[in-house]
Amino acid sequence: MLNMRLSMSAGLIAVMTVATTGGALAAPSCGASPVVLNSYFETGFPLPTELSKEFTKQFPNVTFNIKEDLFANLMENSPRVLSGDNPPDLIRLPSISDLVKDGLLKNLDSYATAFGWDKYPPAQLAQNRVADSGSPRGEGSLYAMGLNYSMTGIFYNKALAAKIGMTKAPETVAELEDLMAKAKAAGIVPIVEWNKPVVGLTFPLQNLMGSFGDPKAVNDWIFQQPKSTIDTPANLTAAQHLEQWVKAGYFQDDINSVDYATAMGRFIDGKGLFIFNGDWESGNLDKQMTGNVGFFVMPPATAGGKHAAMSAPLTYGIGANAKNADCAAFFLNWVATNPEARKIDVAVGGSNPGGPVDLPLPPVTPGSVTEQTLAAGTTIAKDNGAMDFIANATGAIYAEGWTPELQKMVGGRQDSAGMLKTVQDEYVKELSR
């Protein structure tokens, strides 16, 4: 096994050398004359801006003209921005299917060959591959790259965990539920989560789906593979567990009126034992709850089973008619391979920088939660348990499917079976329109 990996690495280096040498002839690069990369980033996430500063330091001829927008606005504006007169060279992309269908994104296949991205672990790029018709996703040409690859799981408050006698991460769903029951009995809110204006209960729900079913089936649904459905017996079991958690009072009772920032604030203030969230918060939590926060991946249903988690690239693409596409692609390659960029990626972004398998992970503070989330990434990779996010299946499934239905479940107006059926109906309806 080890030999195989080594020979693969050697092959990779060889390929990369060829790519680099080949690149010297017709190198996609930023050249030597001044370039201004027209960039459209996401507000509230400093990572791309920090990376751009370092890039300018290393390549002084390249500067960035950065515009920022909130995620929701990006979601709504990206088609218009990309179809405008001056499409961005670099753009944060919430979803890519519709954009590919409308021919607004640059096909990155030639860059993948030139830079050797096609030699990265296939799972790393799968979520950014789309058929030219926009569906299914997960296969076809490459249309975007991840700046890093985030992971979701469960953060816990160490002081509260000690109070209920939690000494190690739970190894099964039953053990996790046992901890929740203990917390509830001790007067501690077991889980703080948000459920407004879009729901956060999709995090525990999808984690449960990964514990009770095959993550590939969930991915097929997200990638719009023909005939896939979310309304399966395994997912029903998962949803029933979540419903039971709601009924047992494991979430704060005002969860439907709590937004993301409030939920994070409550967790940081020690108002709850667990929060289902992603490693983009690792750096923040290390700073705000230094030493008092831990992380574990969602445990499997049975001891020794495989782990699964939502894991998604921080997706960036290049406009189909972007003026500096080569330089933008060079930047994306630099982010994945440059040691300094990878260091920033982990320190600021908190997530795995991805890139070639033979590159080492940048060092992190021992004992930090960032160290734990990065390690969890390895567990998920080993178990091949990475899932895209169920909210990304279609452009509106989050707002029109998961959000109202999970809010109704909290309000006691919808049960597990009804929720899955309604979301599946909405999915079919959206794909048919």
Next chain:
Amino acid sequence: MTNERQQSRRRSVRSPSIKGGRGLLMAWVFIVPALAFYAAFVLVPIVMSIYYSLLRWDGIGKSQFYGLRNYVTVLSESDFLQILANAFQLVVYFTVIPVAIGLGVASVIREQLSGRFGTVARTVLFIPQVIPLVAAGIAWTWMLASNGVVNQALQLIGLGAVTRGWLGDFDFALPAVGMIGAWVLLGLCTMLLVTGIARIDASLYEAAKLDGASPWHEFRWITLPSLRQEIGVCVTVTVIAALASFDIVYIATGGGPGIQTTVPGLEIYRLAFAHRQVGLASALAVVLMVLVIVVVLPIQWLTRPPK
């Protein structure tokens, strides 16, 4: 003499027509810029919306003629019907409450209009009107949160049992959003009605008093009929605000929980920009426009000044 008279008549006949021609030209000169803007930003978009509503289109790619199917969807799917019903429920809060309280306040401060009390009362009541809706939405979201000032006040008076996250509660979210709207629109209604009441001839009230009329009689037979037009404006503006609401709902609840507070304005925005179904969004927009007209026209007719 006759000649002179004829000439002068001719002159007098001709001069108004010259004047009229010039006047007409001048009228057009003044009207055209405004008309151009009105056409570009109101008429053309309305026509375009009606056209889009007949298409199946994602706003960027190729469109396809879809007939009236978008309208059938809007008028037959239960979710859309609930969304339209939510808007009508908001009318109760956005219109009835501000107009009723506004009338009450106007009647009470009628006699102190020029005094300090009247000025302070008017200013205080008008403040919500100058606060941007988004800011009002955010402030109220904090106040209505489970640890917000509303629940703190309830706890203080021993009603801790009824506290909850109001905007996330299935039964109370829509009334809570409605109360935010009522708070915002109260200032406008009070201002209009106080201004209106100041115009009523004080001798009418004096005469009524001499005839032994009670305050209720004064209100019923003098104030109410005299404020007919102002009430008409208040009701029209607030009904439109309710049916076409967006900002407050978007900020306070995002349409949730479930679709309990989703209103047509929010759904149009989502359909167009999240679903990228410009046709369906336009159809809902056209339906909303027709509904607003159908509701507002009778109000205009009922509250027009008596001939």
